[in-house]
Amino acid sequence: MAYAPSSTTSGSTTSGIHLPDTARELVKILIAGPFGVGKTTLIDSVSEIRPLHTEERLSEASVHVDDLDGVREKSTTTVAIDFGRISLPGGIVLYLFGTPGQERFRALWDDIAYGALGALVLVDSRRIDASFDVLGLVEESGLPYAVAFNTFPDAPLHHTEQQLRAALDLEPGTPLVTCDARDADSSLDALLALVQHLIDRDPPEHR
Amino acid sequence: MLEAAALLELPVSAVRVLAAGLVDLSLVLARAPIPPAERFDPDLLKRVADGLRALKHH
Numbered sequence: 001m002a003y004a005p006s007s008t009t010s011g012s013t014t015s016g017i018h019l020p021d022t023a024r025e026l027v028k029i030l031i032a033g034p035f036g037v038g039k040t041t042l043i044d045s046v047s048e049i050r051p052l053h054t055e056e057r058l059s060e061a062s063v064h065v066d067d068l069d070g071v072r073e074k075s076t077t078t079v080a081i082d083f084g085r086i087s088l089p090g091g092i093v094l095y096l097f098g099t100p101g102q103e104r105f106r107a108l109w110d111d112i113a114y115g116a117l118g119a120l121v122l123v124d125s126r127r128i129d130a131s132f133d134v135l136g137l138v139e140e141s142g143l144p145y146a147v148a149f150n151t152f153p154d155a156p157l158h159h160t161e162q163q164l165r166a167a168l169d170l171e172p173g174t175p176l177v178t179c180d181a182r183d184a185d186s187s188l189d190a191l192l193a194l195v196q197h198l199i200d201r202d203p204p205e206h207r
Numbered sequence: 208m209l210e211a212a213a214l215l216e217l218p219v220s221a222v223r224v225l226a227a228g229l230v231d232l233s234l235v236l237a238r239a240p241i242p243p244a245e246r247f248d249p250d251l252l253k254r255v256a257d258g259l260r261a262l263k264h265h
Contacts, residue, residue, distance in 0.1 A: 019210075025251065027251070027255060046262075049210065049213055049214065050213060050214075083209045083210075083213060085210065086259075086262065088254070088255060088257075088258025088259065088261070088262070089257075089258050089261050090254050090257070090258060092251070092254055092255055092258055094255065094258070094259075117252070117255075184263075185263050188259050188262055188263050189263075191259055192256060192259045192260065195252055195255050195256045195259060196256060198252050199249060199252045199253060199256065
């Protein structure tokens with residue numbers, strides 16, 4: 001069984017692994033996207049705890065189920081969910097749930113989406129059609145969402161934003177951003193685009 | 208539960224069994240979770256956005 005070496009445990013005073021006592025509000029955001037789009041990578045880049053992955057090595061058994069075309073180097077896949085945590089100043093704790101894009105996990109969706117503020121849908125511009133299932137699931141669940149193109153090094157650059165919007169059939173108000181899931185700041189920007197969208201679509205009403 | 212599993216690097220199901228045992232022995236206190244934040248509270252959303260901005264570049 002693998003335990004973290006004690007040296008790192010005792011030395012980790014800067015970003016504690018335990019929730020501060022001031023944590024009082026918990027919010028949840030889903031990171032959704034098709035197989036191989038980088039959900040795990042994004043959560044890794046921003047989570048303050050070592051994220052929990054319920055990930056398994058891709059096996060022969062999934063060859064006909066999980067389409068590896070275009071994601072050559074992928075050797076593991078997330079079976080159920082990824083989970084990460086960000087403590088924000090002011091006592092808010094943001095939980096990130098990476099949710100499976102595979103249609104066969106549809107049954108999990110209602111539970112995972114319950115109580116979430118919204119969803120960040122990751123899209124790979126090399127395989128846009130792979131995102132249709134996920135977008136359908138998100139729309140069905142009624143969650144507000146933003147779309148982030150994860151910039152892979154060999155991703156085609158010739159798409160205009162208009163073309164991408166048309167391909168995904170996005171509402172004009174749905175934010176569309178690009179991000180590098182490996183980069184923390186870039187991933188935070190994508191999350192910010194989603195949160196800003198939630199603020200904008202829900203103007204304070206005087207009641 | 209998920210967090211404990213992540214920290215211990217154990218399967219969630221194993222941690223669930225472990226936690227149930229600890230609760231039975233009164234070694235762990237089980238209490239209702241902090242209620243989930245209300246959806247679409249504009250003030251909360253703004254504070255989340257501010258918090259995310261504050262986290263950048265450090």
